[in-house]
Amino acid sequence: MTNISKIRNFSIIAHIDHGKSTLADRLLEYTEAVSKRESVDRMLDSMELERERGITIKARAVNFKYLADDGEIYDMNLIDTPGHVDFNYEVSRSLQSCEGALLVVDATQGIQAQTLANAYLAVDNDLEILPVINKMDLPSANLEATKEEIEEIIGIPADEAPAISAKMGTNIKDVLEQIIKVIPCPEGDGNAPLQALIFDSYYDSYKGVVVYIRVKEGTVRVGDHVKMMHTGASFELVEVGTLSPFGFNPKGMLTAGEVGYFTASIKSIADTEVGDTVTLLDAPADEPLPGFKKVLPMVYSGIYPSDGARYEDLKDALEKLRLNDSAFLFEPETSAALGFGFRCGFLGLLHMEIIQERLEREFNLDLITTAPSVIYKITYKSGEVRFIDNPTNYPSPDEIEEAAEPIVKATVITPTAYVGSIMELCQDRRGIFIDMKYVAGDRAELHYELPLNEIIYDFFDSLKSKTKGYASLDYEPDGYKASKLIKLDFLLNGENVDALSFIVHSDKSYARARRIVEKLKDNIPRQLFEVPVQAAIGGKIIARETVRALRKDVLAKCYGGDITRKKKLLEKQKEGKKKMRSLGSVELSKEAFMAVLKMDE
Amino acid sequence: MKKKLMLYFHIPFCLSKCAYCAFFSAPCTDEALKAEYTDALIRQLTSFENAKDYSVSSVYFGGGTPTVLGPDRLVSVLSAAREVFCLEENAEITVEANPKTVTRDCLYSLRQGGFNRLSIGVQSFNNGTLKKLNRAHSAEDAVECFAMARSAGFDNISADLIFALPDEDVSELRHSLDSLIALRPAHISVYGLSIEAGTPLEQNYSSYSFPNEEEEERQYELVCRTLKAAGYGHYEISNFALPNKEARHNTGYWERTEYFGFGAAAHSFFKGKRFSSIAHTERYIALTKEGYLAPTDFDSSAVLSKTDAEEERVMLGLRLSHGVELDRGHVPDMLLREGLAEYSEGRVRLTEKGFRVSNAIIGILCETDEK
Numbered sequence: 001m002t003n004i005s006k007i008r009n010f011s012i013i014a015h016i017d018h019g020k021s022t023l024a025d026r027l028l029e030y031t032e033a034v035s036k037r038e039s040v041d042r043m044l045d046s047m048e049l050e051r052e053r054g055i056t057i058k059a060r061a062v063n064f065k066y067l068a069d070d071g072e073i074y075d076m077n078l079i080d081t082p083g084h085v086d087f088n089y090e091v092s093r094s095l096q097s098c099e100g101a102l103l104v105v106d107a108t109q110g111i112q113a114q115t116l117a118n119a120y121l122a123v124d125n126d127l128e129i130l131p132v133i134n135k136m137d138l139p140s141a142n143l144e145a146t147k148e149e150i151e152e153i154i155g156i157p158a159d160e161a162p163a164i165s166a167k168m169g170t171n172i173k174d175v176l177e178q179i180i181k182v183i184p185c186p187e188g189d190g191n192a193p194l195q196a197l198i199f200d201s202y203y204d205s206y207k208g209v210v211v212y213i214r215v216k217e218g219t220v221r222v223g224d225h226v227k228m229m230h231t232g233a234s235f236e237l238v239e240v241g242t243l244s245p246f247g248f249n250p251k252g253m254l255t256a257g258e259v260g261y262f263t264a265s266i267k268s269i270a271d272t273e274v275g276d277t278v279t280l281l282d283a284p285a286d287e288p289l290p291g292f293k294k295v296l297p298m299v300y301s302g303i304y305p306s307d308g309a310r311y312e313d314l315k316d317a318l319e320k321l322r323l324n325d326s327a328f329l330f331e332p333e334t335s336a337a338l339g340f341g342f343r344c345g346f347l348g349l350l351h352m353e354i355i356q357e358r359l360e361r362e363f364n365l366d367l368i369t370t371a372p373s374v375i376y377k378i379t380y381k382s383g384e385v386r387f388i389d390n391p392t393n394y395p396s397p398d399e400i401e402e403a404a405e406p407i408v409k410a411t412v413i414t415p416t417a418y419v420g421s422i423m424e425l426c427q428d429r430r431g432i433f434i435d436m437k438y439v440a441g442d443r444a445e446l447h448y449e450l451p452l453n454e455i456i457y458d459f460f461d462s463l464k465s466k467t468k469g470y471a472s473l474d475y476e477p478d479g480y481k482a483s484k485l486i487k488l489d490f491l492l493n494g495e496n497v498d499a500l501s502f503i504v505h506s507d508k509s510y511a512r513a514r515r516i517v518e519k520l521k522d523n524i525p526r527q528l529f530e531v532p533v534q535a536a537i538g539g540k541i542i543a544r545e546t547v548r549a550l551r552k553d554v555l556a557k558c559y560g561g562d563i564t565r566k567k568k569l570l571e572k573q574k575e576g577k578k579k580m581r582s583l584g585s586v587e588l589s590k591e592a593f594m595a596v597l598k599m600d601e
Numbered sequence: 602m603k604k605k606l607m608l609y610f611h612i613p614f615c616l617s618k619c620a621y622c623a624f625f626s627a628p629c630t631d632e633a634l635k636a637e638y639t640d641a642l643i644r645q646l647t648s649f650e651n652a653k654d655y656s657v658s659s660v661y662f663g664g665g666t667p668t669v670l671g672p673d674r675l676v677s678v679l680s681a682a683r684e685v686f687c688l689e690e691n692a693e694i695t696v697e698a699n700p701k702t703v704t705r706d707c708l709y710s711l712r713q714g715g716f717n718r719l720s721i722g723v724q725s726f727n728n729g730t731l732k733k734l735n736r737a738h739s740a741e742d743a744v745e746c747f748a749m750a751r752s753a754g755f756d757n758i759s760a761d762l763i764f765a766l767p768d769e770d771v772s773e774l775r776h777s778l779d780s781l782i783a784l785r786p787a788h789i790s791v792y793g794l795s796i797e798a799g800t801p802l803e804q805n806y807s808s809y810s811f812p813n814e815e816e817e818e819r820q821y822e823l824v825c826r827t828l829k830a831a832g833y834g835h836y837e838i839s840n841f842a843l844p845n846k847e848a849r850h851n852t853g854y855w856e857r858t859e860y861f862g863f864g865a866a867a868h869s870f871f872k873g874k875r876f877s878s879i880a881h882t883e884r885y886i887a888l889t890k891e892g893y894l895a896p897t898d899f900d901s902s903a904v905l906s907k908t909d910a911e912e913e914r915v916m917l918g919l920r921l922s923h924g925v926e927l928d929r930g931h932v933p934d935m936l937l938r939e940g941l942a943e944y945s946e947g948r949v950r951l952t953e954k955g956f957r958v959s960n961a962i963i964g965i966l967c968e969t970d971e972k
């Protein structure tokens with residue numbers, strides 16, 4: 001059995017692109033868990049999409065041995081974490097499985113909003129934080145300023161912080177030695193009643209659900225009958241072990257302080273929710289580990305196959321994705337404009353984008369997606385309260401006693417030069433200023449209360465463009481707030497196009513209505529008849545444009561009976577037609593539809 | 602019973618390249634090349650198998666500017682065609698001409714040699730515009746050409762005009778139309794200028810002002826209205842004729858009459874196949890010397906599928922004012938409601954409003970047809 005004092009469990013937390021995955025690779029490489037020959041860049045990110053975007057979506061854990069300068073062999077567990085606000089809860093469960101965290105900071109960029117958010121999460125989870133300053137190979141690296149920022153903003157000493165280049169592989173040993181020194185060994189009693197924290201799970205077509213756990217107390221063995229303390233599901237364990245960079249290493253048991261996995265022919269990841277506590281069926285712990293939360297989607301959108309005939313394919317694909325992602329929800333929905341599709345719930349915009357991209361890429365589907373919506377809380381005159389995630393189901397104004405929208409607490413970190421334009425942006429997006437701190441160097445940390453519905457309306461892109469990409473954003477949900485909300489409808493040729501409806505604050509309704517109507521006008525190809533484009537609130541038209549009828553096409557000569565060009569033209573038209581979607585009597589391309597739905601100013 | 606066939610002869614030579622022309626044609630002053638090309642056309646003619654099985658209703662010499670070849674060579678090719686094929690007694694025999702390339706004697710020789718229809722490329726009566734288009738002739742040349750043609754015995758004369766020309770508006774177009782009507786051609790073709798990639802017009806696009814969509818629409822309306830008032834029937838999208846003077850050759854294209862094209866870059870619709878010969882003058886000549894370019898040498902081209910043929914029938918037939926036969930069920934109500942098409946007695950035909958957007962309508966009708 002592993003000596004608990006020789007175990008180190010840690011995560012790496014960082015802002016996107018600050019080098020988390022590269023450092024993970026270097027650590028594994030250094031300890032020869034992976035020979036260089038076999039190393040695939042960023043091996044912890046096993047999904048193709050993750051690798052391409054350089055971000056980690058789902059947590060993974062790897063066990064490796066390190067022979068330290070003190071002559072002892074240490075058992076190292078590296079738990080990788082998702083680095084985005086959408087996956088905060090998953091991050092927190094991963095952090096709960098560790099005693100420490102490496103906080104990677106890019107020496108050329110300093111602390112970013114995500115660095116800070118993750119650092120706070122680590123502090124909240126009582127982790128020892130070991131700052132690591134990366135990208136020292138770049139000429140613009142500023143070690144002293146970065147150290148100063150870490151000390152000032154996060155409030156942890158950075159004197160001893162290893163200054164490394166994960167890319168070049170310099171000073172990696174320094175990091176490993178510091179892990180041994182700074183991060184405490186786990187505590188726990190191998191003989192106590194079993195309490196193991198689930199921090200991730202995924203579906204494997206051979207083994208069933210593979211559940212990642214950190215054993216807090218007690219011991220778990222193959223053949224044990226275990227119970228999930230929150231979902232109540234129980235299983236007999238088939239395989240228990242650790243994960244090497246090469247794959248499963250079934251050791252038969254895991255004991256207090258260890259990190260690993262088990263399988264039990266589990267069919268559905270819904271039975272093994274992240275944050276749940278595993279205990280023994282016949283000798284259960286008195287209570288589950290703290291902090292379990294059911295994750296709920298925050299952003300909803302309709303997903304439709306471009307080609308209606310591929311509805312079943314889309315359904316299969318969604319089901320497959322759902323196998324590995326319990327945070328993602330979907331149910332069938334029908335749109336008069338788009339036909340049969342699904343209403344899908346996501347943790348946030350990135351999560352939504354990832355799912356959409358995987359559907360298109362891995363399942364080769366061509367999709368039409370409706371504008372994202374948040375969940376509105378509607379109190380009816382009757383006293384009934386309902387949560388509405390689809391503008392189509394939004395009640396008429398006379399039924400509503402009170403409408404409330406989700407609010408978030410947002411943190412923006414920015415060079416001070418952009419404070420003015422960020423304040424302007426937040427104000428424009430109905431933000432309420434909470435406070436601002438000037439932090440190390442020339443940077444400021446702003447706190448705002450913002451409606452989530454404004455954030456999903458291209459807030460992030462605007463922020464990036466107003467600050468030349470320097471500002472970073474992080475946010476967390478902060479309940480509901482009553483608001484003057486109205487539903488905007490759009491009519492093409494007098495017919496309501498349900499897929500275009502959305503909910504907006506009444507102060508913004510006219511401007512947005514105008515904007516969308518103009519976009520529709522610009523994107524709808526001219527038809528053989530005039531098409532009125534209208535925006536309406538509860539039947540009252542508030543904006544109108546007209547797509548004029550097509551008036552002429554070329555009347556060119558066909559020389560000497562050469563009709564090939566005419567035929568080509570016809571072929572081209574037909575190709576174009578195939579890509580057209582009918583919205584009522586109006587035809588427009590998928591690109592045009594998506595351009596209209598793309599929420600930008 | 603003999604099979605109906607039309608003949609097309611392509612003459613890839615001209616005086617000077619027009620600014621809008623993207624067609625296979627180049628200025629040529631090389632008399633030896635012209636002579637060789639003439640011989641090649643005759644060689645290709647005589648290699649045509651079973652030519653006597655066909656009854657030829659129309660012969661058309663197009664280009665380029667066929668008259669650049671000179672009347673004697675044109676007549677010798679026509680005579681060879683007469684020997685090889687059976688030409689119908691009243692066959693339409695057309696030659697295209699540029700006003701600058703003909704003299705009275707030349708026209709007289711052509712008429713005597715058997716040509717009975719002359720198609721004159723007038724394009725515009727505005728000298729400024731003709732210059733911009735790099736046309737070799739003036740408005741006065743066109744008027745003179747008409748007089749010469751008439752005195753040479755041509756009574757069936759067609760003229761081409763172009764609208765939507767650079768820096769022209771309705772008033773300039775009206776001048777061209779009135780000038781042309783005064784000359785009383787039997788037939789008038791009016792095409793909208795299309796700016797083709799690689800032409801001088803395209804390369805100097807920004808130095809001209811081209812009419813916008815509304816202006817172009819006004820111009821087309823003016824053409825239709827003016828010619829109708831002058832007694833010309835609008836029998837095809839771009840073509841107008843005095844009674845019984847409709848171009849049989851062109852109408853044949855739209856009705857899918859079969860034709861064989863002789864010469865370089867000549868297109869054919871023959872035995873249910875569409876093909877074209879090599880677009881290279883010298884290589885064309887060489888191929889005829891090696892005994893190629895008879896119809897059987899195009900055997901590898903695919904016969905049009907039923908769907909393709911039907912699509913062609915609709916696409917081409919809709920250019921004619923009498924339209925095409927089509928099931929009512931294939932015609933969307935929208936077209937009738939918007940006044941773009943009419944339907945009666947099993948035929949759909951485009952209205953004048955429909956002619957203007959014929960490509961879009963053809964797209965719709967061909968699509969419906971597939972279902």
